[in-house]
Amino acid sequence: MDSDRAVTALAWHLRSFFKGHSIDLVSWPKGPIENVLPGFKVHRISPGPKSQLWTYVSSGAHRVSQPNSGPLEFALMSEKDNPRCVELLAMVAHYHFGHGLGVGHTLTVGEPWLPRSTCTAMLVSVPYPYGPAFEICKFPQGHVHILWLLPITEAEREFKVAHGVEKLEDLFEQRAVKYWAPDRASEV
Numbered sequence: 001m002d003s004d005r006a007v008t009a010l011a012w013h014l015r016s017f018f019k020g021h022s023i024d025l026v027s028w029p030k031g032p033i034e035n036v037l038p039g040f041k042v043h044r045i046s047p048g049p050k051s052q053l054w055t056y057v058s059s060g061a062h063r064v065s066q067p068n069s070g071p072l073e074f075a076l077m078s079e080k081d082n083p084r085c086v087e088l089l090a091m092v093a094h095y096h097f098g099h100g101l102g103v104g105h106t107l108t109v110g111e112p113w114l115p116r117s118t119c120t121a122m123l124v125s126v127p128y129p130y131g132p133a134f135e136i137c138k139f140p141q142g143h144v145h146i147l148w149l150l151p152i153t154e155a156e157r158e159f160k161v162a163h164g165v166e167k168l169e170d171l172f173e174q175r176a177v178k179y180w181a182p183d184r185a186s187e188v
Contacts (some may be wrong), residue, residue: 003187058090124149
């Protein structure tokens with residue numbers, strides 16, 4: 001896959017999907033992300049007609065070649081603009097480079113995803129809030145899947161390990177979990 005074309009296609013895809021939103025491209029200047037994925041950026045999408053949340057989408061993770069995944073980018077949503085979301089996407093992309101991520105995987109962040117949060121892990125999922133029109137970025141030379149990083153508590157991660165990702169996602173859907181709220185209570 002031509003990485004430059006994928007980056008251009010992703011930018012167009014996000015501008016089209018989030019029509020009416022302000023979108024800017026930011027980088028994370030700290031840590032090792034630039035060593036493994038030079039030019040890694042994050043699309044920061046302001047609230048607008050499609051969503052009242054801030055949405056952050058990685059750009060560059062698709063260059064990671066892992067045996068069990070196609071080209072992937074990652075998305076994270078927050079009720080407020082916060083540079084921590086850019087940092088988390090850089091961390092996840094770096095982790096993906098070394099370990100490979102896919103739907104159903106969880107990774108521990110080691111600290112709250114945002115201040116005041118009990119969520120210290122991320123569940124990699126399909127982006128249910130935005131649907132398949134957001135998830136798949138097609139272009140003539142290929143496609144990129146955008147997967148959702150859903151902040152979860154350690155108890156929710158343990159529930160997923162014990163009962164499976166589908167049971168955890170069903171629980172979240174039944175309880176209409178406010179996944180964007182840093183201070184949400186654990187559902188388990």
